[in-house]
Amino acid sequence: MCSPHAMFVMSLKGALSQKTFSRFWCHAQRRFYSANAIKMSAWQVYEYGGLDQLSLSTTARAATIKHPTEMLVKIHAASINPLDIRMMAGYGRNLLNVMRKQRDTLNHGTEFPLTLGRDFSGTVVEVGRRITRFKVGDEVWGAIGAFRPGTHAEYTLTSQSEISKKPSNLTHVEAASVPYVAATTWAALKTVGQLDHTKVHGQRILVLAGSGGIGTFAIQLAKAWGMHVTTTCSSDAAELVASLGADDVIDYTRTQVWSELQHREKFEYILDPLGGEVTDKAAKFLSPWKNSKLITLNFPLLKNSDEMGVVPGLFKSAISAGFATLKGLQSGGSVRWAAFNPNGQALDTVRRLVEQDKIRPVVQKVYPFLEAQSAYKTVNEGHLRGKVVLDLKPA
Numbered sequence: 001m002c003s004p005h006a007m008f009v010m011s012l013k014g015a016l017s018q019k020t021f022s023r024f025w026c027h028a029q030r031r032f033y034s035a036n037a038i039k040m041s042a043w044q045v046y047e048y049g050g051l052d053q054l055s056l057s058t059t060a061r062a063a064t065i066k067h068p069t070e071m072l073v074k075i076h077a078a079s080i081n082p083l084d085i086r087m088m089a090g091y092g093r094n095l096l097n098v099m100r101k102q103r104d105t106l107n108h109g110t111e112f113p114l115t116l117g118r119d120f121s122g123t124v125v126e127v128g129r130r131i132t133r134f135k136v137g138d139e140v141w142g143a144i145g146a147f148r149p150g151t152h153a154e155y156t157l158t159s160q161s162e163i164s165k166k167p168s169n170l171t172h173v174e175a176a177s178v179p180y181v182a183a184t185t186w187a188a189l190k191t192v193g194q195l196d197h198t199k200v201h202g203q204r205i206l207v208l209a210g211s212g213g214i215g216t217f218a219i220q221l222a223k224a225w226g227m228h229v230t231t232t233c234s235s236d237a238a239e240l241v242a243s244l245g246a247d248d249v250i251d252y253t254r255t256q257v258w259s260e261l262q263h264r265e266k267f268e269y270i271l272d273p274l275g276g277e278v279t280d281k282a283a284k285f286l287s288p289w290k291n292s293k294l295i296t297l298n299f300p301l302l303k304n305s306d307e308m309g310v311v312p313g314l315f316k317s318a319i320s321a322g323f324a325t326l327k328g329l330q331s332g333g334s335v336r337w338a339a340f341n342p343n344g345q346a347l348d349t350v351r352r353l354v355e356q357d358k359i360r361p362v363v364q365k366v367y368p369f370l371e372a373q374s375a376y377k378t379v380n381e382g383h384l385r386g387k388v389v390l391d392l393k394p395a
């Protein structure tokens with residue numbers, strides 16, 4: 001027996017063409033969901049540009065659960081990443097809009113108002129029917145896909161595959177500093193670099209730019225796996241990276257990194273957040289004959305698709321990947337690209353490492369949520385020592 005609601009939908013479907021019905025139905029659902037959505041504050045941009053585009057909306061609507069595998073989280077803290085500043089200027093818009101369209105996360109056909117922010121720590125407030133691993137009230141941390149509305153807001157929609165339980169020994173502010181850099185480093189070393197952490201004890205890794213968000217996390221992860229870590233940073237960060245476990249610190253402001261490296265043994269792994277000519281120079285220090293890998297985070301796909309359109313951008317990126325592979329082969333290793341990818345399972349492992357005190361959050365500065373503009377400015381100025389975090393706790 002059909003419910004009156006289902007009968008109404010079926011008769012409407014019969015009366016209208018498939019296309020007209022789909023349009024009507026999407027519109028009706030959106031109206032229904034936005035009318036029922038929680039009102040919240042969110043930092044948003046209404047057009048691409050510089051930091052002055054960022055404004056606080058107190059009447060934004062939290063995205064509502066449309067799929068049974070989604071859940072709604074109340075955010076207590078969120079970090080700011082260099083990616084947020086780039087996305088504010090339009091980075092990745094072409095490809096991300098294709099993804100947003102596919103997943104129906106555009107607001108009435110546009111990405112604006114765009115909420116930035118990818119990671120968070122918070123409490124689950126609502127769960128979809130098919131959520132099995134989390135319940136309302138759970139304290140969680142996570143980093144969400146770039147197609148979703150961001151986390152510099154009071155609520156975010158997420159899924160099981162993007163989050164894990166928050167480490168019990170961290171505050172929300174500390175926890176929020178980890179998920180994005182953790183998921184990116186994991187994508188680089190484990191997914192793309194195929195590093196088997198049970199077999200790398202004593203192997204050598206070079207972490208370039210050890211003082212930033214990625215570097216401070218990657219040094220600790222590699223040390224937790226028993227690797228020998230060499231890193232580069234400027235003078236004032238040397239003490240910090242050594243305290244995180246780096247065995248060998250090269251001050252790039254005082255010495256010539258590439259001549260210094262001539263005096264070291266070569267590396268099984270190189271993590272390169274810097275890209276460009278650094279990648280070419282660093283690749284020469286890969287250990288030959290040992291299946292060694294340089295993984296660069298300077299992923300060209302989004303930039304190419306911004307400049308050329310999605311299909312030519314994909315094509316150009318594939319050609320560049322071929323050249324990178326050749327350069328890697330010349331050095332006796334392999335050069336690969338990696339990018340951030342949400343990964344709740346990786347966060348589960350990282351949570352255990354944090355709870356065992358093998359990884360600690362490195363937070364440079366915490367800003368109250370209402371001071372997000374100053375926080376973005378700090379990230380934009382660079383020279384970060386770990387992460388900048390927004391605290392959403394009421395003042």
Ligand SMILES: NC(=O)C1=CN([C@@H]2O[C@H](COP(=O)(O)OP(=O)(O)OC[C@H]3O[C@@H](n4cnc5c(N)ncnc54)[C@H](OP(=O)(O)O)[C@@H]3O)[C@@H](O)[C@H]2O)C=CC1
Pocket residue numbers: 081082083181184208209210211212213214215232233234252273274297298299338339340382383384385386
């Ligand atoms: N593809 C992807 O999905 C992702 C890519 N990335 C890439 O990784 C980069 C780093 O990210 P993140 O760590 O979060 O950024 P941060 O801004 O947190 O850190 C960058 C760090 O690099 C240091 N640095 C700058 N130049 C050099 C140099 N020549 N040698 C050594 N250290 C240097 C800076 O300090 P100082 O200037 O004082 O030396 C700073 O501490 C991003 O800019 C982005 O390009 C990051 C995340 C995801």
